Amino acid sequence: MTFTTMLISVAEFSNIFSVLAVLLCFCAMILFITRNMMVLRVHGEDLVFPNSLHQVTPRIPQMNMMKVHIPYTFKLIETSKSSYSGVLCLISSQVRYKMLVYWGVNIRELHINLWRPWTTLREELSKNVFLNGHYQQVGFSSTRDPHADEVLTLSLPDTQLDLGTPPRLCYPLVIFLIRVEDSGAIHPDETVSLINVVHIRDSVCTLPTSVLAQYLKQANGQLSCLKQLYLATGNPGNYEDSQIPLAVAEPVGGGHPDAMGRTLLCPTRDDTAIWNTSGEQLCVVCQYFPLSRALLPCRHTCICASCFDRLDRCPMCRGPIKSYFCIRGEEYMPIEAEIKNGTQDPVHGPLYNWLDSWNDRLIDFLGFQR
Structure with a gap:
């Protein structure tokens, strides 16, 4: 009699048990899917794909920088009349330096020579044998004491340069500013030369006259693009x-x-x-x-x-x-x-700390990004 009564009771509540079982399974399925998926980002760049890993936003790294003093400044004074017959530039220097000007410099040979050790370059520059055979004409050359901003006009001795058609294999103008000091008194990280590559507008390449690149040479041999x-x-x-x-x-x-x-x-x-x-x-x-x-x-x-x-x-x-x-x-x-x-640790009330702690737990459980 007791067993029969129990069966009748279970039969009466079978529908309730079925509904509860379905709801429980549905909730478990939702939690499982949410925990193992990548949530859509605000900008819509990521899609929703299964992912068992917790997504952590990478921290943007900081570059460790070293401050280096550049004793020279070089600037082109751009005018509508800039040509091979007259290139105006503004130069200043805080140290004694030597200025060398080359016209029609072979691009490949220039970059190969710039990578050579500074002691070798310094010796060749002092003897005026640098880039021998790899430039078409040599221009202005002088050794000067430190000075403030000063305008200088550079002109081609002979107006004939064979630069070819684009893409060209030669730079129109390369200007070296070279530090004149005893090499033993220069720190390895000091700037010893500033190399300025200049494009000059002509009938074949009509782009405006401008500085194409500036390279920095340090005493330790390091070559950098400024x-x-x-x-x-x-x-x-x-x-x-x-x-x-x-x-x-x-x-x-x-x-x-x-x-x-x-x-x-x-x-x-x-x-x-x-x-x-x-x-x-x-x-x-x-x-x-x-x-x-x-x-x-x-x-x-x-x-x-x-x-x-x-x-x-x-x-x-x-x-x-x-x-x-x-x-x-x-x-x-x-x-x-x-x-x-x-x-520093912020100071909040106990209720705030309790809510913040449970918020962190919920975010970690669901697999969301903080």
């Missing part, structure tokens, strides 16, 4: 567009095995003039803190440390941020930034 940084909100310290004193020297491929990845360069030793209170540049995102970080590889210098952690693309060109380096100190950051970076 590239300007792009300041987004104007020029600090009232510098002209092509005279911004901050640049990045990117080592040319195949160089010294111990060479740095990149080097922060500054032609002047007075960095305070760049970041004075009257001309301080502001972050393009928040327009509150001063900009302090240069983004790579685009070289835009446009954001502060506070906004950097919220971005994965450059706000100017929308290019991806692979790395960065600081161009100034970031003492302006408030205490809240130190708390965010984990240098």
Whole structure:
């Protein structure tokens, strides 16, 4: 009798048990799928695919930079009449130097010779046998003491240059600024030569006269390509567009095995003039803190440390941020930034801490990104 009563009771509640079992299985299935999937990102760049790994946003690495003093400045004064008969340039130097000018230089031979040790190059340059047979004409040559900005006109002795048709195998004009000092008194990281490659407009190649490239040679043999940084909100310290004193020297491929990845360069030793209170540049995102970080590889210098952690693309060109380096100190950051970076522990009430702890557990359980 008791067994019969039990069977009747189970039969009466069988529908309820079935519904509960289905709901339980459905919830378990949802949790399993959610825990083992990649959630769609805000920009819609990733699709929903099964993934058993927890997705962690990689931290953008900071480049360790070394500041190097460049004793020379070289700038073309662009005019509509720039030609082989008259190329105007503005030159200054803080050290005694020798200037050598070559016309119609073979591109391949120039780059091969630039990779040679500085002691060898210095000896050949001093004897005027550098690039022998690999240039069409030699131009202006002189040794000068330090001087401020000075305009110099370079002209071709003989107006006949055989550069061929594009793509050409020769540079129209190459200008060497070479440091004249005892090699034993120069630190290995010091700049010993600035090489300027100039294109000159002619009837075959009508592109405007401009500096194609600038190469930096250091006493340790390192060869780097000098590239300007792009300041987004104007020029600090009232510098002209092509005279911004901050640049990045990117080592040319195949160089010294111990060479740095990149080097922060500054032609002047007075960095305070760049970041004075009257001309301080502001972050393009928040327009509150001063900009302090240069983004790579685009070289835009446009954001502060506070906004950097919220971005994965450059706000100017929308290019991806692979790395960065600081161009100034970031003492302006408030205490809240130190708390965010984990240098200080925030003080909250017990209820806030309890809710925050359970929120973290739930996010980790579901496999969401923080």
